[in-house]
Amino acid sequence: MQNDFQIYLPAKNEEIDIKQTINDIKKITNDRIIVVDNDSSDDTHKIATKYADKVIVERSPGKGNVVKRIINDANCKFLFFTDGDNTYDVSKYEQHKKLMIENNLDMIVGKRIYEKKYIKKWERKFANKIFNFIFKILIGGSYHDICSGYRIIKLDKFKKMKIQSRKFEIETEINIFSILNNLKVKEYEINYRERINSKSKLKTIEDSSKILFFLFFKSLIHFPLRFLLFLCMNLLLILLIYNLLLSIF
Numbered sequence: 001m002q003n004d005f006q007i008y009l010p011a012k013n014e015e016i017d018i019k020q021t022i023n024d025i026k027k028i029t030n031d032r033i034i035v036v037d038n039d040s041s042d043d044t045h046k047i048a049t050k051y052a053d054k055v056i057v058e059r060s061p062g063k064g065n066v067v068k069r070i071i072n073d074a075n076c077k078f079l080f081f082t083d084g085d086n087t088y089d090v091s092k093y094e095q096h097k098k099l100m101i102e103n104n105l106d107m108i109v110g111k112r113i114y115e116k117k118y119i120k121k122w123e124r125k126f127a128n129k130i131f132n133f134i135f136k137i138l139i140g141g142s143y144h145d146i147c148s149g150y151r152i153i154k155l156d157k158f159k160k161m162k163i164q165s166r167k168f169e170i171e172t173e174i175n176i177f178s179i180l181n182n183l184k185v186k187e188y189e190i191n192y193r194e195r196i197n198s199k200s201k202l203k204t205i206e207d208s209s210k211i212l213f214f215l216f217f218k219s220l221i222h223f224p225l226r227f228l229l230f231l232c233m234n235l236l237l238i239l240l241i242y243n244l245l246l247s248i249f
Contacts (some may be wrong), residue, residue, distance in 0.1 A: 004077040005031045005097055005152075010066040011084030012038035015047055016198040021086045022051040029094055035084065036066050044084075064165035064173070071158055080152045082110075085198060088150045089191035096152055096188060106157045106183035107174075109143070110150025112192035127208050134212070135172070137230050138219035141179045144187055147171050147211070157183055168207045169214040176218050 007025060011018050022033055035048035039059045048055045058069040070081060078100060082088045088110060096108050114125055128147055135146050149171060158177070165173045178185050194200075219227040 006076040006079050007033045008070045008081040009035045009084040013040045013042045014084045015043040017086040018084045021084050062166035064170040067170045068163040083149045106154045107185045108152040109187045110148050110190035111145045111187040
């Protein structure tokens with residue numbers, strides 16, 4: 001089973017956390033670890049070369065481009081990718097591998113359980129809940145953590161995916177693809193902690209706006225009735241608020 005799985009770590013300017021991320025994975029598995037350096041300007045490449053099995057460079061900016069490179073280059077049956085910032089708990093990885101095979105799954109998503117002592121930005125946790133709610137209305141499915149960066153996928157199911165997203169919309173695009181293609185997906189709880197010593201690349205307002213726009217666009221294209229329902233619900237809510245304000249003032 002070992003040779004059927006490969007591990008990919010997207011990384012950009014992760015010199016502080018990449019070593020610990022790799023070492024934590026090595027503690028629980030012997031699977032091959034490949035770091036995909038997104039043209040870092042710090043010592044990420046140098047450190048990853050020392051501790052990972054292989055390092056490749058993707059110069060097109062953005063996580064979406066990195067995941068596209070991973071799916072195109074990978075030559076295994078299953079691939080696991082998670083962020084190189086030491087935020088996702090990988091201790092259940094071997095258990096998840098067995099579940100992928102035993103249950104004939106196409107994808108496992110790590111549903112993040114936030115470690116309270118590490119949470120620095122509550123607005124991101126709140127935004128994630130909003131995204132999950134909107135996703136269920138606009139797209140459907142039963143996801144509880146659409147933005148999770150912890151995923152094991154059956155590669156042949158995703159090879160035909162034509163990735164359009166360039167940045168942090170990629171997880172949302174993968175989820176939509178899985179629903180459109182009726183893939184067998186399960187979410188399993190994993191621990192998650194915010195960065196401690198390094199700085200996140202995600203810009204809450206800017207990247208959240210891009211994810212929402214991507215959701216709206218995909219819903220309009222693939223699920224127009226859901227999109228119209230969502231639009232009508234919001235118009236109705238605005239009218240109710242407007243009438244309430246008129247009655248008060």
